[in-house]
Amino acid sequence: MAARASGLTLVSHDGSRFFFDPGALCLEFLTTGGPGELARWDVLHQPGDLAAWLAQSQLRLDPAQVTVSADELAAARRLRDALWRFARARVAGQSTPAADLATVNDLAGPAPLVPRLTAGTGADTVHSWALPATGTSALATIARDAVDLFSGPYADRIRECAGYCYLIFVDTSRPGRRRWCAMERCGNRQKVRAIRARQKPTGAD
Template sequence: MSDSRGLRLQWTPESQAFWFDAGAVCLELLTTGGELSWGYEEFLRTPTDVQEWAKASRVNADELAVDEDGLDELRGLREAVWNVAKAVMASDPPPPRDLARLNERATTSAVPQIDEHQNKHWQKPMTASQFTGTIARDAIELFSGPYADRVRQCEGHCELIFVDTSRPGKRRWCSMQRCGNRAKIREFRDRQRTGTEGGGTR
């Protein structure tokens, strides 16, 4: 589930809901679980799962033709994005195998169309390769662009990855509802404890 601003409703292993904005569709893909990011559940189990996720994603693919091969292709891309993102954040060279997968998938992407009201939409139906290719291109633009050094992992150690596109560039958390709030509570308790300890030594 997502809203018009790119926020997606996420669930913790403890079934707590919070809103998360990855900042890019390629990083949104990492929230779909599997053996990657969260690691406790695979959300893309069937082609229908992909169709539902595609419709709610930033791509907004409301008519996607996808089969089991397309599902496997998207999962493979997810692994490549994860590996490249981790390398970029560590200032390491991305694995050649994963770069090759991004470059290969990016050769096919969704076809934009314009209607009489000058609104952009995608040519329908979008194929699985076009959808995957659109995400691959997004990843290439992100990891080779001006915001590459703003790809970060949440400091709350929840493993969610985002790109900070804000002007200040000081985002630290996946969400203030979750990890940010927990950090604020810890900081408040630390200040209280330090103050109490300090008062006791006077």
């Protein structure tokens, strides 16, 4: 199954669908839920849920060829929650909790997914992953992506959506002015609020 550019189609609490591109695999992983108030959006309840998400992610793994154990599911939730705290600390300009650093480093240690090129000519050559795979190798790939992101040139462009929807992304645009998780969601909502605020009477006649 060929890999693709990052981005997921998400469904908001009101049932509307929108495309969210966080710009990094490790930030895509945050859409599976999280610690504290984010637990209500958790979708990783059983091992098969992780395999199903890996199929929807930019990894595009065939869930029938990904084995996930109960221990690997628990590790996935630990990694995701650590990445949430890691990202929020970076957004706030705070130091990263040592325990979360250790979690990311530990899960980045095992062998990651093995990349492959599918035979073709020119633009027909595509990137894919060697299968079957394990939850451990998939998590190692996600954790290593986090290592690259948080230590790389875009580390200071990790941001939280200005629409206060919790979603976190890395701004890879050239001007570096991205503010929203998605323009068709929070960006448009903010535009509507701004228009209503300008139209609101400032006082009685």
